[in-house]
Amino acid sequence: MKPAVTVQDLRKTYRQPRRRTGAFGGLRGLFQPEYVELAAVAGVSFEIGVGERVAIIGPHGAGKSTTLKMLSGVLEPTGGEAQVLGFTPWRERRALAYRIGVVFGQRSQLWPELPARDSFALLRRIYDQPAEAFARRLGELAERFGVAGLLDQPPGRMSLGQRMRCEIVASLLHAPALLFLDEPTIGLDVTAKAAIRDFIREQSAREGQTVVLTSHDARDIELVCERVIVINAGRIVLDEATEGLRRRFLARKLVTVRSVAPRLEVEMAGVTRRPSEPHTTVLEVDTARARVEAVVAAALAHGGIDDVSVEDPPMEEVVHEIYAALGV
């Protein structure tokens, strides 16, 4: 099967006028302009399969949003090639628009003063969708994303979480095969973030949509994506499965023990205690120095244990480790 996205040595260099100093600097700049070139993306190559959920991460200014803009067709590259669902995005922007859905976390595609239902109706005309199929699709998506009760409210009067759910519904109304999400959970509270992640993951699994996501929130990557591409200074520095990444960068496990006693003492080499609530003990196990089953056994030996869980450390720590390892 053809990949959904193919990128070959994609580059983008911005050319910005250099500001001159001095009383006549502005005037000289008018007649003899000088430019500074900034390489935002310096040659990236990757493929994304149909139905894959991929996160593109990196520090601020790394080039991830620029990459996403080039792939969605709203920015022309300086060099390289890309194919998205068989289209060259910047040459066939209009045709590609029917096949992709895009959510920019900080930009709205809804009319703020218009009831969401009216915005969706206008989007139906914009995407030239048949009325009956559209009504069915809107009903399904509104139900799935929990916005059925919000359709008569203008987005301007919704909470950020409600508005983001409406934004995602809007991006899915024309049944796109590929979804680009740029910081979809930015500014949301914990509950809203969790709901958005669940919705995106379930939606993609249900309809086989390919998802390309950028985020600074490691939980977005952890809970939505199965693959991570790390970009720094315009280049790909890592491209790996989320699980593999976690294992490769953190040879650690977290053992959480809930006990009748307020605190458990487990003294072993390679085990450190993390701050936690009373009656809960969180132990970080360096798997190179201590075996997890030995740590669990030592904890159980205390008696009065209500619950034991063994987890990988959160993705946030993985990202932190990656950046530290790469010197980002």
Added chain:
Amino acid sequence: MRSTPLWASEAARPWTREAFADLRAAAGAFRVGLTGAFTAWPALVGRVAFYAVCLMVLGAFWGKVGASRLPGTLATRLPPGGLGPYVGVTEWVVISVVSVQLRFEDEVRSGALEARLLRPRSWALLLIAEAAGGTAARMVAIAPAGFALLLMTGLWPGPQALARTALLAVGGAVLTLLVYALVGLSAFWVRRVLPAMLIAQKLMFLLGGLFAPISLYRGWLHALAFASPFAAQLGFPGQAILSMSWGGFARALAAQAAWAITLAIVAALACRAGVAKTLREGAS
């Protein structure tokens, strides 16, 4: 409706289908503008009140000028009954037209344009269509105030003149909207559109005959005003309520159509160049 990957080869859409889809989307945006303006009815009421105040002030001014008929001034050439109805029409057009240039400026400067370019329809077309809907709502809301003025002053021009005026006023509003859109599109190249807007307003005032018919001008100024789009915007609709033959009406309509096509082409080219610049350099 399950989404299936559609590849370029499967997705070609004939241009006729795209053109009709553009029109349907524009009609949808027009409706959004129309309902939006009626929903915000307090603002609409305020606009009607502003129109009434403008007419009272300007009507009184032209009444005074007309009554004194000072020799050697244009007052001697004023039509009987003064210029109240004329200014009523030109102000009806100007006060009704939505300031679409601000929307253009905002979307270009804030970078919101980027999200609009992800749609398969022309961003500028949808903005203008939405503004046209708002303009239509305002024209409908303000019209009764204009009728009231005509009735109160006893200068009722008759149904044919009213129909001609209404048609030319709609044409004038379309032209004004296009001029505002062009001003707004300058945001791709200049930091603020206000200076361009001030120039456009001065030209509408002078060459458009906002406060006085261009038929009162003499020599080159009259020729220049008559040949400009601004006369078709305001002067012709205003003239229609004073006196206009069927031949003059047909010429005015033809001039409006020609200017509408010209301005639409210029706006389309400016939009195309601006969008190309954004695609090349990125949004703000």
